[in-house]
Amino acid sequence: MRLPQLDPTQLAFDLPDWWREIDASPAWQRGAFDGLAVAYGALAIVALVQIVRIQLRVPEYGWTTQKVFHLLNFLVCGLRSGVFAFRYQVQELPYAVVQAGLLDLPGLLFFSTYTLLVLFWAEIYYQARSLPTGSLRPAFVVMNLAVYAIQAALWVFCSVETGGEGTQLGRELSGCFLAFVSAAAAFAFLLYGGRLWLMLRRFPIESRGRRKKLREVGLVTTICATCFLFRSVIVAWSTFDYEDADLDVMGHPLLNIIYYRCVVGVPLFLANWVSGATDYT
Structure with missing residues (x-):
């Protein structure tokens, strides 16, 4: 017996009329993207200020993990803006x-x-358990290079395919890959953030630093894992529902506000707030 093929359009949601009216409004489209540009520009400035502040406070340390973290935040927010x-x-x-x-x-x-933040937590956990850490940073570099190489290959594939089916296939492969990458990041946060949180719980309860770090790790792990998982779902949805959920067009201002303010903006703001009082040497 032949199984029926899945039509991606069947994944579309029946959005309410008021949502579609907002999507069709040029004023909402301009306002949404102008507001997001300002918000991400502000986050980029905050990240740059953090880099300068750390450099002035401890110039002898060079490029620490914390500085690299804020530099990447600055690049993300600056490019988005x-x-x-x-x-x-x-x-x-x-x-x-x-x-x-x-x-x-x-x-x-x-x-x-x-x-990079997960790598920092993994190194703390491995060092506390007297486990070798020499393979963590090379694994981090190799993993990131592989992600960038695969995505670049998908970009090239989409650009050379002139037919409708080829372009659609490349777009779907790219979207599915980015959704998988986000889900993997959520899993990494749960794995190493959870391990570090459980390890910190074993420290003496009267330790003030222990309580602060326990709260920070628990908060960052929960929010970032949730946001990356939600990001994976939204990216997968937008891959197959072009009409209602495409994040790469002007015609979906409300979805872009929700996605870029909550799923991406919240982790960036949280990381800037937490890392401002944390020394990632």
Whole structure:
């Protein structure tokens, strides 16, 4: 017996009329992207201020994990702000590979930023358990290089495919890959954040530093894992429901506000707030 094929359009949601009216409003479209550009620009400035503050406080340490973390945050927010500010121009770029790179690169840098935080937690956990840590950083570098290489190959595939089916296949593969990467990041947060949190619970309860770190690790782990998992779901949805959930077009301002303010903006704000009082040497 032949199984019926799944039509991606069957995954579409029946959005309410008021949502569609907002999507069709030019004022909402302009306001949403202008507001996101300002918000991400502010986060980029905060990250840059953090780098300068750390450099002035401890200039002898060089490029610590904390500085690299804030540098990646600055790049993510700066690129996002620029793309939002010039969204019309980006959408009209003649080269598909350049357009895809500008739209997807901030998401890849976002992944690198928070896997760097997971790496920092993993190193703390391994050192506390007297386990070897020599393979952690090479694994982090190799994993990130592999993610960037695969995504770059998908960009090239989408740009050279001129047929409708080939372009759609490349888009779906790219979306599924980015959704998988986000789900993997959520799993990494739960794995190493959970391990570090359980380890901190075993410290003496009267330790003030222990209580603070326990609260920070628990908060960051919960929020970041939830946001990355939700990000995975939204990216997968937008991959197969172009009409209602495409994040790369001007026509979905409300979805873009929810996605970029909550799923991406909250972890960035939280990380800037927590790491301001944390020394990632």
